[in-house]
Amino acid sequence: MRTLSGFGLSFTASLLIGCSDVPLTSKNDNDLIQKAANWCISGGPIYTAIDTNPTTEAIVVTDGVIEYTGSSGGGWCPHPENRHIDLKGGTLYPGLTDGHGHLLGIGLREMTxxxxxxxxxxxxxxxxxxxxxxxxxxxxxxxxxxxxxxxxxxxxxxxxxxxxxxxxxxxxxxxxxxxxxxxxxxxxxxxxxxxxxxxxxxxxxxxxxxxxxxxxxxxxxxxxxxxxVPALTEERRREAYIRGAELYASRGWTSIHSMSVNPNDIPLLNNLAKSGEIKIRVYNSLDIPTDRTMQTMGLDETYENGLVVTRAIKLYADGALGSRGAALLAPYSDDPENEGLMTLREVQVEAFLNTALRNGIQVNTHAIGDKANRYVLQWYKNAFDAVPKSNWKVKDPRWRIEHSQIIHTDDIPLFAKYGIIPSMQPSHAIGDLHFAEDRLGKDRLAGGYAWRSLIDSGARIIGGSDAPVEVGDPRIEFYAATQRKDLNGYSNENWFPSEKVTPQEALKMLTIWPAYGAFTEQTIGTIAVGKQADFSAFNTDIMTASGPEILESQPLFTMVNGEMAYQSKNK
Ligand SMILES: [Zn+2]
Structure with missing residues (x-):
């Protein structure tokens, strides 16, 4: 085992990473730091997440940016000093993004x-x-x-x-x-x-x-x-963010859209990214502090600092389906007196939404039931109509509905029509579908977890896990999206198997579509020349693997901006 000091990571001298041209020992530490982001990668399938050009054979990375993709024929790697990665039959994907997780909670789960x-x-x-x-x-x-x-x-x-x-x-x-x-x-x-x-x-x-x-x-x-309960001191929060980000890198995630973040944590997160203690991207969606009303929030700035970007606000329109808190247009099938509950009314958010539009704030609203989804779609639309387009700070505001779980089939086309993004968690579907039919009856499930219908209507779906509510594992999300079966392989016709997606669509749900949902589709989300070198490598080709094989696939390494955020110690 060899340790490269200065690189911030122990490298095993594994079969995976060989340095055929220049032995590592000939470089001093400074050179290694400078060259850390220069790579030539080949030796296994490379999926690009681009429909017209879905795979490639080789990648050259210079200063953390993709310089070449294409054939691995003679002379493809023109820089002898670059470090080589031979995938040895492993598979490379664009960096995977968890489009809805709670990074603090993910870390705290590891600490308790x-x-x-x-x-x-x-x-x-x-x-x-x-x-x-x-x-x-x-x-x-x-x-x-x-x-x-x-x-x-x-x-x-x-x-x-x-x-x-x-x-x-x-x-x-x-x-x-x-x-x-x-x-x-x-x-x-x-x-x-x-x-x-x-x-x-x-x-x-x-x-x-x-x-x-x-x-x-x-x-x-x-x-x-x-x-x-142990107090959430600054020290504990700091440790939680570091451990959450480490865990995520080791699972193959290069990026997380972190939901319900306390605004007071942003300086901490920025510092952790600056110091290199967090190595993955974190896109924050802030909780509104309870001691301030929405209308007086400081909406006139967005914060940006390298890996950490903060430009979104999280709202909650209803509860959850399991506890019958999701707001429905008609009563629960297994509780005829109960239609669930809206936790937000338009009068509370109207001014806030208009201000957000003027200030370029992305709005991400939790909505589970068909009523909550219908209302939030309408509130967003009302704001788009109320504020003259010339006053929108961001012309394409890309507001999101988090979960978008149960949608009246009439409302499915409205996402694409209004430019609103459904942000959905495949793992929720394969858990919830065990009881969703009791709650809703079969007919309403036609608009439940309706990935296929949403994509066919023109929507881009952000895929995520909602960890720590779910595990937070890209293999499970990819499996759930493509199989629409629970982890034991169970499904039935009332789960609407036809709503599952293709492997290419599932890959986009975890790469280019969340990049779009965070305004970063120009720099990450696919493997293309000019984009940042964010990659997730696994030992299995999940695009062609069976369901069980997807779940057993092992992460090999995770790269962000051309730098290793994680490397497996297994050969
Ligand atoms: Zn959540």
């Missing part, structure tokens, strides 16, 4: 007990027991990522399950969707929650038939234990 994939209450207990044994006696046990929908016990976990592990310190375990926590008796006691505690606004303290709290705290009730 990770309960993703927990298979049962017993499994949950085993994981918590191991954590209590590993942590100091007085540490709060805090975990995140469980979801009970497939557990054999068929019920929520409760305080008794956790008291069986420990009663001398708080145990707090957040459900993967962030909408509920389960805690033990100690946590209830420290937070003064008992049979007499009333539900807070927008939350529920679940109680058994005797009126005793079960330990499940839903939505705003979770705030009652917030003082017990």
């Amino acid at each position: 007990l990770n309960l993703e994939g927990t298979a049962s209450i017993e499994d949950l207990q085993d994981k918590v027991r191991a954590e209590t044994q590993a942590k100091p006696q007085d540490a709060v046990i805090y975990g995140r990522g469980w979801i009970e929908t497939h557990w054999p016990e068929g019920r929520f976990p409760n305080k008794d399950d956790l008291d069986a592990i420990a009663t001398d310190r708080p145990i707090i375990l957040e459900r993967s969707d962030g909408h509920a926590v389960v805690v033990n008796s100690k946590a209830l006691e420290l937070a003064n929650i008992d049979a007499n505690t009333e539900n807070p606004f927008g939350g529920a303290i679940n109680k058994d038939s005797n009126g005793t709290p079960t330990g499940m705290l839903v939505d705003n009730a979770a705030n009652l234990i917030s003082e017990l």
